[in-house]
Amino acid sequence: MNNNLKNITKTNLSKEWATLDRIDYDFQFKNGDWKRLSRECYNRGNGAAILLYNSLKGTVILTKQFRMPIYEQNKEEGMSIEVCAGAIDNSDEPLETIIRETEEEVGYKINNAKQVLTAYTSPGALTEKMFLFVAEYSEEMQINEGGGLESENEEIEVLELSFSKAIKMVKDQEIIDAKTIMLLQFAQLNNLLD
Ligand SMILES: Nc1nc2c(ncn2[C@@H]2O[C@H](COP(=O)(O)OP(=O)(O)O[C@H]3O[C@H](CO)[C@@H](O)[C@H](O)[C@@H]3O)[C@@H](O)[C@H]2O)c(=O)[nH]1
Ligand SMILES: [Mg+2]
Helix, strand or coil: CCCCEEEEEEEEEEECCCEEEEEEEEEECCCCCEEEEEEEEEECCCEEEEEEEECCCCEEEEEEEECHHHHHHHCCCCEEEECEEEECCCCCCHHHHHHHHHHHHHCECCCCCEEEEEEECCCCCECCEEEEEEEECCHHHECCCCCCCHHHCCCCEEEEEEHHHHHHHHHCCCCCCHHHHHHHHHHHHCCCCC
């Protein structure tokens, strides 16, 4: 409940893969003045992401794939190195989603994962809330090569890197995806791979 907010109206601007709405609202500032404001909100649902790590080997599993928004930004290769992640279907739980994505994108069958962070990825514009997980993986858990779903036109390269190399890639700005940086730094802060 927010008493500084009233007369909220929503106008749909686009509804294709996801929904873009313009939301108009009266907002009361701290000095008591009310103003009519407007914000565009893009809703593509919520997401789940996971850092898979092997504390004995000191390694992590990451993915590499083409991302159009990155290409659009720098008109270079458009590739992105990320933790495994996926959009949460309406009726699914975040844990269910991340177990499925782990199998589809990187080929490991995990039975459980620990949710360690929740993050709005871009709260000025996106409704998206990300549920961030960690889980140990081992070679016995590998059931396929990963790569993503052909039916969804995914082409995902699976990378197994030493944790120190992944941390260096964050420092060198080779890893520039926010959820990936958050999870790698979470692992570092909490000594998951020591
Ligand atoms: N046609 C069409 N298809 C799309 C679009 N956006 C996504 N898709 C399809 O939906 C699939 C989504 O794959 P996921 O693995 O579920 O999601 P993701 O792209 O990896 O995104 C994850 O990370 C993002 C943050 O970096 C999150 O935004 C997202 O919620 C999710 O966690 C894509 O491979 C693609 O086939 C679109 O605008 N148009
Ligand atoms: Mg994905």
